[in-house]
Amino acid sequence: MSVDTKTVKKVASLARIAISDDDAERLAPELSQILGWIEQLGEVDTSGVEPMTAVIPNSLRLRDDVVTDGGIRDALMINAPQAEHGFFTVPKVIE
Amino acid sequence: MSDYRIQGATGEWEVVIGLEVHAQVTSNAKLFSGAATAFGAEPNTQVSLVDAAMPGMLPVPNRECIRQAVRTGMAIGAEINRWSRFDRKNYFYADLPQGYQISQLYHPLVGEGSVEVAPDEKNPDATKVIGVERIHVEQDAGKLMHDQHPTRSYVDLNRSGVALMEIVSRPDMRSPAEAGAYLRKLRAILRYVGSCDGNMEEGSMRADVNVSVRRPGDEFGTRTETKNVNSVRFVMQAIEHEANRQVDVLEAGGKIVQETRLFNPDTGTTRSMRSKEDAHDYRYFPDPDLLPLELDEAFLDDCRASLPELPDAKRKRYEDAGITPYNAGVLTAEVETARWFDTLLSAGAAPVQASNWVASELFGALNRLGKGIEESPVGPEQAAELLALVADGTLSGSLAKQVFEIMLDTGKAPGAIVEERGLKQTSDTGAIEAVIADVLAKNPGQLEQYRGGKVALFGFFVGQTMKAMGGKANPAVVNDLLKKALG
Amino acid sequence: MTDLTDLGIKQIRDGVRAGSFSAVDVADAFTAKVSRAKALNAFLVETPEHALAAARAADAARAAGETLKPLAGVPIGMKDLFCTNGVTTTAASSILGGFTPPYESTVSQNLWDAGAGMLGKLNMDQFAMGSSNETSAFGNVISPWRRADGSNAPLAPGGSSGGSSAAVAARLCPGATGTDTGGSIRQPAAFTGISGIKPTYGRCSRWGTIAFASSLDQAGPMARDVTDCAIMLEAMAGFDKKDATSLQLDVPGWERGLSSDLKGKRVGIPKEYRVDNMPAEIEALWQQGIDWLRDAGAEIVEVSLPHTKYALPAYYIIAPAEASSNLARYDGVRYGLRDLPDGAGLQDMYAATRADGFGTEVKRRIMIGTYVLSAGFYDAYYTQAQKVRTLIARDFERAWASCDVLLTPTAPSAAFALGEKSADPIAMYLNDVFTVPSSLAGLPAMSVPGGLDANGLPLGLQIIGRSLDEQGVLNAGLAIEERAGFAARPEAWW
Numbered sequence A: 001m002s003v004d005t006k007t008v009k010k011v012a013s014l015a016r017i018a019i020s021d022d023d024a025e026r027l028a029p030e031l032s033q034i035l036g037w038i039e040q041l042g043e044v045d046t047s048g049v050e051p052m053t054a055v056i057p058n059s060l061r062l063r064d065d066v067v068t069d070g071g072i073r074d075a076l077m078i079n080a081p082q083a084e085h086g087f088f089t090v091p092k093v094i095e
Numbered sequence B: 001m002s003d004y005r006i007q008g009a010t011g012e013w014e015v016v017i018g019l020e021v022h023a024q025v026t027s028n029a030k031l032f033s034g035a036a037t038a039f040g041a042e043p044n045t046q047v048s049l050v051d052a053a054m055p056g057m058l059p060v061p062n063r064e065c066i067r068q069a070v071r072t073g074m075a076i077g078a079e080i081n082r083w084s085r086f087d088r089k090n091y092f093y094a095d096l097p098q099g100y101q102i103s104q105l106y107h108p109l110v111g112e113g114s115v116e117v118a119p120d121e122k123n124p125d126a127t128k129v130i131g132v133e134r135i136h137v138e139q140d141a142g143k144l145m146h147d148q149h150p151t152r153s154y155v156d157l158n159r160s161g162v163a164l165m166e167i168v169s170r171p172d173m174r175s176p177a178e179a180g181a182y183l184r185k186l187r188a189i190l191r192y193v194g195s196c197d198g199n200m201e202e203g204s205m206r207a208d209v210n211v212s213v214r215r216p217g218d219e220f221g222t223r224t225e226t227k228n229v230n231s232v233r234f235v236m237q238a239i240e241h242e243a244n245r246q247v248d249v250l251e252a253g254g255k256i257v258q259e260t261r262l263f264n265p266d267t268g269t270t271r272s273m274r275s276k277e278d279a280h281d282y283r284y285f286p287d288p289d290l291l292p293l294e295l296d297e298a299f300l301d302d303c304r305a306s307l308p309e310l311p312d313a314k315r316k317r318y319e320d321a322g323i324t325p326y327n328a329g330v331l332t333a334e335v336e337t338a339r340w341f342d343t344l345l346s347a348g349a350a351p352v353q354a355s356n357w358v359a360s361e362l363f364g365a366l367n368r369l370g371k372g373i374e375e376s377p378v379g380p381e382q383a384a385e386l387l388a389l390v391a392d393g394t395l396s397g398s399l400a401k402q403v404f405e406i407m408l409d410t411g412k413a414p415g416a417i418v419e420e421r422g423l424k425q426t427s428d429t430g431a432i433e434a435v436i437a438d439v440l441a442k443n444p445g446q447l448e449q450y451r452g453g454k455v456a457l458f459g460f461f462v463g464q465t466m467k468a469m470g471g472k473a474n475p476a477v478v479n480d481l482l483k484k485a486l487g
Numbered sequence C: 001m002t003d004l005t006d007l008g009i010k011q012i013r014d015g016v017r018a019g020s021f022s023a024v025d026v027a028d029a030f031t032a033k034v035s036r037a038k039a040l041n042a043f044l045v046e047t048p049e050h051a052l053a054a055a056r057a058a059d060a061a062r063a064a065g066e067t068l069k070p071l072a073g074v075p076i077g078m079k080d081l082f083c084t085n086g087v088t089t090t091a092a093s094s095i096l097g098g099f100t101p102p103y104e105s106t107v108s109q110n111l112w113d114a115g116a117g118m119l120g121k122l123n124m125d126q127f128a129m130g131s132s133n134e135t136s137a138f139g140n141v142i143s144p145w146r147r148a149d150g151s152n153a154p155l156a157p158g159g160s161s162g163g164s165s166a167a168v169a170a171r172l173c174p175g176a177t178g179t180d181t182g183g184s185i186r187q188p189a190a191f192t193g194i195s196g197i198k199p200t201y202g203r204c205s206r207w208g209t210i211a212f213a214s215s216l217d218q219a220g221p222m223a224r225d226v227t228d229c230a231i232m233l234e235a236m237a238g239f240d241k242k243d244a245t246s247l248q249l250d251v252p253g254w255e256r257g258l259s260s261d262l263k264g265k266r267v268g269i270p271k272e273y274r275v276d277n278m279p280a281e282i283e284a285l286w287q288q289g290i291d292w293l294r295d296a297g298a299e300i301v302e303v304s305l306p307h308t309k310y311a312l313p314a315y316y317i318i319a320p321a322e323a324s325s326n327l328a329r330y331d332g333v334r335y336g337l338r339d340l341p342d343g344a345g346l347q348d349m350y351a352a353t354r355a356d357g358f359g360t361e362v363k364r365r366i367m368i369g370t371y372v373l374s375a376g377f378y379d380a381y382y383t384q385a386q387k388v389r390t391l392i393a394r395d396f397e398r399a400w401a402s403c404d405v406l407l408t409p410t411a412p413s414a415a416f417a418l419g420e421k422s423a424d425p426i427a428m429y430l431n432d433v434f435t436v437p438s439s440l441a442g443l444p445a446m447s448v449p450g451g452l453d454a455n456g457l458p459l460g461l462q463i464i465g466r467s468l469d470e471q472g473v474l475n476a477g478l479a480i481e482e483r484a485g486f487a488a489r490p491e492a493w494w
């Protein structure tokens, strides 16, 4: 798969990583090379094979419906870049 | 079957509606964390490290949320998938701390089911089956507040991680009325089951409304999705507005864009949400923090065994007992009413009389008092006692009304009221005969007219006799004795 | 008097119990050594007070005649991927600059509960993405080893647990935690002449460990020998109800079960691991390992793992895909770096924060992961990779019909110089060619030192076992260790 700079920019935007034109141009051949290498997987005949879901046989445990957590607002917010009146804050979202 | 049509300038249009209902699962704790779910808490106080997506935090599912979704699925006759799993829906937004919502795309917990609705209240037998494609379990997002600060939005994560059922209908509805009926019925079922409190004001239930229009009989048109509409009335308004808007666009030669729209309750209109071109590439993949969810037979049996009688079955039972379809519909529409009525029946009340009394006397009184049935000052056991007093002839209909008023005021038991105030109806023929003789003696003119052929005056004599007896005479006995006395 | 920093975990534990020396003396000796080893850049944060507090508690318990905890008196290093309450934890990334968790990871808590103390937080490849410790936002870790050719070229300590491997090899701590997603315990152990084991997926809780790729990440110990690994793993492992993938099993007494007698055991040699261009020294070491295990009583059998060559490409779909999603939470809202350019809206803030905060390799992997999951590519990449993963696990399952453990080299070369491979991502990824297949299958695997190459640099041998058979892996490791008699250690230049 050859990835062009437009695709690189689209992927970067999906991943919310700001990217300069230069970076996109540098990354395009690099990602193309990596994806090209990855694509050898296409050679493997996987017909009738189930995708792996649990690497070690184990099934999902469920917990009881009991309130065991919360009430830790101060601890949650000590690392916040910006907070006010018990809220995290972000640049105003218009919608 | 719906003949709802939009009359455009170029002819008739049919509306096609599908609803994705998000219903908050009734649970103490969140879907993947131990934080509480109660409504109205201080901001960010019902948030765990998991809900805030702190580094290294992991989800562990709440059994009760799974159980409630399974019971809901069973209640709409849906297939329950013994093997399901959780997927991540990836997107960036300030109310989504993880950067993904844990949901179920590929293998939902509940498969196909259906809900039978009666869109016309006056014609409860005209029903339609609305298909449900699936029910999956997912996390709710947090809440953003935009009006607290000129340049900032505030983020409250109390709702972040609360369990939701997303109930996805087939595009089977053809009118706002059908959509409204579907929502009301779905809400009733959820409340019967106890899997969601159905409180739309508090956001426990909201609908994404998918609408398209087409010429009757044509292929489906392009649809729009109006997000998060939070009342039955608004859903119906949104459909109506959106369908008309689409007809206008199409008739003007335009095209409908598949897009997400917002409903404005103040104007009853919808508007487009500005959306980025990549907004819909959610990159779903199975959540590697969670193993597949496998349900065993014992779990399913427990879910099944704990299901209550559901609205349709209850309604049929009432109708089989002789209750009119209209009353049966009214009595089963809300789970509290049905529970109240069932208690009344199990306290010994006769179904038909009881249903008439509830539909007229009780509802009338509650309406006057502005109270819901769960706050009724008269409980079903007391009501049963009252109806029993009527049935055994102790109280006449009008005495029963008096006693009921006193019960509403004082909260006393009907038997005690009858005793205290001597409201007991009498069938003592001697006493009644004496009063009748007195009445006839005092009204010689009317007696003569009656005997002269004016039989309509019979009612006058009944009224006079009852009045003279303070309303306490048994009307049937009065009738009999009067007939004899009047010859 | 012996230098206490020359002692391993078992020796320290036993010495403290016997009263041969105090735990405080041990802690002091190591903290002093840590503070003088800045040139290695192995520690991001030093926490002598933590080590000392645990040591004082151990000494006090002994003085009171109490039974000492399993790791009483043993100070260790903690990879910076483990969240530590009140101690800065960054995963070696600027995006978590200054992040101080108000909580303790289950693995670190288990170690403190066992009586261990913490010397500090260890440098690593950023978000555990790398094989050379060159992707840390806080500078490369320099291996304590140097080539015997006198070149003094700074060498890679391996990655991503490079701070851990360097610190143990340089005797800055007797043991350290590592995490292994595709080889991040085993490869750095091999590069620095120490031992390290990745247990079966689900043995160690992932709660509180910063996630790279959830379906692969496993914590494990890195220490000077097999016995020390067994002791430390026993303390780290265990069921945790906070991790839905945690195995609900008791922790075996691995130390007690250690035995280098391999009579009746069969050791499989996977023929597909004889890759092209394998250096002769690696071939020779592998053969030596085979001889040692035969000498220990094992029967040697050739086995086939036919999908081996597809493990790396499958890994480079699955791991970046999971990472692209796991790292979405670093958005500048609740913690960590926020970059808010003038007039930026929310989405621009995300993009600026993440562009600034993540290093090049992390961004590269997020991009790959985002790409392979994006609309239209999901099945061709991700679903296919998970199917191949099923086939790889099946290969191992079939191999277990004819053998009990597998023996392979740990890495295709000895440590390379810093900068030597960093320009070519695929060349770097190929370093994990021998370690990735067992990661994909969730199997326990360990590296033990086997010898030195011509430049005097350590080479490691890898043992892979059946799921849950850490004991079999440790025992084979012990058999090699006893026969290899590996005693080389880097000469202190730092």
Ligand SMILES: [Mg+2]
Pocket: B020, B208
């Ligand atoms: Mg929707």
Ligand SMILES: [Zn+2]
Pocket: B022, B138, B166
């Ligand atoms: Zn949803």
